[in-house]
Amino acid sequence: MSDARWPGRDVISIREFSRRDIETVLREAQRIRPNPDLLRGRVMASLFFEPSTRTQLSFASACERLGAGVIGFSDVQSTSQAKGETLADTIRMAERYADVIVIRHRWEGSARLAADVAGVPVINAGDGANQHPTQTLLDLFTIRQYLGRIDGLRIGLVGDLRFGRTVHSLATALTRFEDVSLRLISPPNLRMPESVLRELEGRVDYQEQEALELEGLDVVYVTRIQKERFPDIEEYEKVKGAYVITPPIVREQLREDAVILHPLPRVDEIHPDVDGLPQAKYFEQAGNGVPVRMALLKLVLLGEDGR
Amino acid sequence: MSESGGANANAKKGAGELKVSKIRRGTVIDHIPAGMAPAVLRVLGIDRGVSDIVVMAMNVRSRSLGRKDIVKIENRVIDEETLQRIAIIAPEATINIVEEYQIIKKDRISLPRELHGVLKCPNRYCITNDPQEGVPTLFLCEREKPLELRCHYCEGLVRGEQVELIL
Numbered sequence: 001m002s003d004a005r006w007p008g009r010d011v012i013s014i015r016e017f018s019r020r021d022i023e024t025v026l027r028e029a030q031r032i033r034p035n036p037d038l039l040r041g042r043v044m045a046s047l048f049f050e051p052s053t054r055t056q057l058s059f060a061s062a063c064e065r066l067g068a069g070v071i072g073f074s075d076v077q078s079t080s081q082a083k084g085e086t087l088a089d090t091i092r093m094a095e096r097y098a099d100v101i102v103i104r105h106r107w108e109g110s111a112r113l114a115a116d117v118a119g120v121p122v123i124n125a126g127d128g129a130n131q132h133p134t135q136t137l138l139d140l141f142t143i144r145q146y147l148g149r150i151d152g153l154r155i156g157l158v159g160d161l162r163f164g165r166t167v168h169s170l171a172t173a174l175t176r177f178e179d180v181s182l183r184l185i186s187p188p189n190l191r192m193p194e195s196v197l198r199e200l201e202g203r204v205d206y207q208e209q210e211a212l213e214l215e216g217l218d219v220v221y222v223t224r225i226q227k228e229r230f231p232d233i234e235e236y237e238k239v240k241g242a243y244v245i246t247p248p249i250v251r252e253q254l255r256e257d258a259v260i261l262h263p264l265p266r267v268d269e270i271h272p273d274v275d276g277l278p279q280a281k282y283f284e285q286a287g288n289g290v291p292v293r294m295a296l297l298k299l300v301l302l303g304e305d306g307r
Numbered sequence: 308m309s310e311s312g313g314a315n316a317n318a319k320k321g322a323g324e325l326k327v328s329k330i331r332r333g334t335v336i337d338h339i340p341a342g343m344a345p346a347v348l349r350v351l352g353i354d355r356g357v358s359d360i361v362v363m364a365m366n367v368r369s370r371s372l373g374r375k376d377i378v379k380i381e382n383r384v385i386d387e388e389t390l391q392r393i394a395i396i397a398p399e400a401t402i403n404i405v406e407e408y409q410i411i412k413k414d415r416i417s418l419p420r421e422l423h424g425v426l427k428c429p430n431r432y433c434i435t436n437d438p439q440e441g442v443p444t445l446f447l448c449e450r451e452k453p454l455e456l457r458c459h460y461c462e463g464l465v466r467g468e469q470v471e472l473i474l
């Protein structure tokens with residue numbers, strides 16, 4: 001089926017993704033293979049105004065595997081923005097050098113601004129605490145890969161649900177699916193924001209709780225609790241200890257075919273001894289960044305029918 | 308200003324009821340929530356010096372609002388952008404155009420779908436608050452009652468009571 005909407009499309013926010021859009025990306029990601037002819041002669045501008053090794057490398061890897069070239073930078077210090085150039089002007093320059101722009105920037109809404117300015121497609125690789133849609137798509141891809149579906153799953157989100165943008169976007173994306181139930185596990189000061197809960201209302205069944213109870217879950221999505229969120233260091237130490245995933249917890253509470261995910265980098269919220277357990281899939285999840293980003297580059301440059 | 312009836316009825320009845328002096332020609336903004344008239348004047352730029360007559364009435368009895376404020380400005384037709392700003396602080400307001408002491412046109416203010424450059428985004432990490440970038444704000448109306456707007460850039464949801472107008 002031909003779809004005119006993909007070529008040239010911006011990927012800025014998961015809020016703009018319908019179920020069909022998500023399915024299209026997941027399907028492409030599943031079947032795409034390295035092919036140096038697919039995007040030969042194209043150029044991706046990789047504008048990382050703020051460093052993010054994993055995201056930057058996986059975009060670059062995706063690009064190389066499809067035969068496109070990569071230009072760009074990974075540090076705002078080396079750019080003319082540091083000298084006072086506006087982001088809009090940097091984008092006007094980059095769109096003349098590249099066929100697609102990937103941007104990471106600390107200001108929220110920066111990627112939307114770039115997309116409004118640029119005539120070429122823009123992919124948001126993280127705009128401050130707001131959105132990181134390719135992360136959400138690779139999260140969904142990983143869930144589908146190991147559990148075969150997303151509909152009907154029981155998913156636990158653990159840790160900092162207040163400031164963690166990955167869990168906000170994932171929750172939004174899950175409203176596009178059927179019969180999903182969410183267990184929102186966090187300390188009281190790091191609860192899921194009201195605005196996200198309201199999106200879930202009537203679409204996703206959810207319950208909030210403080211205790212780290214994982215029984216019955218198909219997916220456990222763990223996020224880091226950051227020290228900066230606590231005024232009192234003792235309080236932080238106490239809370240942090242209560243949300244650490246250890247081998248006994250996994251063995252006692254999770255089925256073998258359940259899946260533990262984490263957007264990485266992991267600090268100590270998942271004990272390293274969990275890595276060897278069958279449920280641990282966070283490194284596979286990080287690896288999935290490559291096929292998902294290959295799929296997105298292909299879709300925005302060539303569309304669904306592009307070969 | 309009466310609460311009911313057509314423009315002519317209003318003009319006639321107005322003489323008996325209204326404790327605010329009439330204007331010959333200009334605009335009457337009615338049904339402003341009680342206490343909000345000074346904010347409306349600020350939006351109109353009237354606190355920054357005008358030569359025309361401005362009449363403000365506060366806490367006037369109103370059937371629909373209990374108490375309301377009224378603002379009258381002589382010789383002034385209010386432009387669309389200013390009306391958008393007023394709609395945010397006074398969503399129930401009506402705009403009456405007066406010629407020769409008669410109301411010739413009466414309009415409800417309606418909140419537009421998009422608000423360009425009217426509000427400040429309360430999210431201090433929003434790109435619209437980056438002084439280097441200088442990008443005008445854009446909000447989309449998600450819900451009218453209660454008022455909720457979403458920033459086009461940072462996607463933050465802003466409630467009516469958090470709204471900060473750019474004057």
Ligand SMILES: [Zn+2]
Nearest residue numbers: 428433458461
């Ligand atoms: Zn904003």
